[in-house]
Amino acid sequence: MSDGIFHDVVALPLLPVEDDHDTGGFFAAARRGELALRFCTACGQLLHLPRQVCFSCGGIRSEWRAVPGRGRVHAWTTVTHQVHPAFPTPYTVVLVDLDEVDARLVGSVPGEAELEVGQPMRVRFDRAPDGTTVPNWEVEA
Template sequence: MPPILWDNMGFWEGIKRHELVFQRCQECGTWLHPPRPVCPKCRSLEKEWAHSTGKGTVYSWVTYLESPHPSFKAPYSVVLVEMEEGVRLVSNMVDIRPQEISIGMPVEVVFDDIAEGLTLPKFRKAG
């Protein structure tokens, strides 16, 4: 997990509440992820944390057949999801066999409470 800093704190606070939020520029409406201090489209410093639909499609994925660490049970799949808002998010795919994942597959976010105070967003096949 990345360190929680001032610029990504809103994202992780939303995840703890089981809400997927991304930065959105208040000047031009561009969705931003990862969080950043300046909108890359209009250079505005004015941003807000806005709720995502939590829906997207698999843009790319990889399945790990061997575990790099005992806490990861292989095989497991990591997906790059293009969210409906246009941003992309990397996370794990759950509740599906690796051979069933495909590019363009509709997915939705689920929240995994790993430990006290630690929740991670993951994805499952939509529907």
Template sequence: MNATQSLRQDVPEQGGRRPGGHGAAAPRPRPGADRDSAYWWEAVGEGRFLVQYCADCRTPRFPAREVCAVCLSLEWEWREGTGTGTVDGWTVTRRTFHPAFEAPYTVLRVALDDGPALYCWGCLVGADPDGLRRGRPVEAVFTDVGPDPADGGPTGGGAFTRVVDWRLRE
């Protein structure tokens, strides 16, 4: 069984508890959420994919920032994102750098459909990476990575039990 098959079995399409993700030997690293990004990660924990918009010039931005880089406005709002995008880049990693990620596995850089120059990363789940191309449509899935063994640690990431992965969209 190759790892992409194991991903398909291990990663539920929506939520579901699977400590460690990927059925691997260790928990996945937590997102080191900060005071800009905490709200976004909390929403991911609820299975929602949000996109931040400038409340003045309406430019969407990712990741979360306090100030709009286009018009410098400090006003923003969160909107429900499409949760879809296209593959902009990827790599198939064939050696293990962390026990939570048993090689091989594929990480995608996804160009979000919500606007230009919005990029999000995540693992490819439920498909083989052969034949991946830039421009291939994908959609977000939420992967439960279980409780953080270092809850309360310096990253402050203990509250976030889900991360965003991606599957191919037909």
């Protein structure tokens, strides 16, 4: 369902825990090239950030659903001072309001990106050699 593209990287700086009960579905979907969020199966409420119990109806069952991989810039900051060797600078941390879903995701854009509030973005999947995949963002052309 997502319109993102894969971007092979030499290595991801820090790898996520892919078998975590609460967030594993997010990374499993990313491996398939999908951006997915967790929803309550009883009432359909978006559970973002993922949680075990629905805050709307109290339901305890949920599922990961693919959502469109497009959004708009909400805010960003460019990191120019390296604080960890796994994260070479510069890079831009971006907060994206998703289209069609009331959710906001954080990610990064390589380098010093020139962004504007409301600028269209699309998901980009950064894939490490071992297959671990992390959704990030790029400016929509």
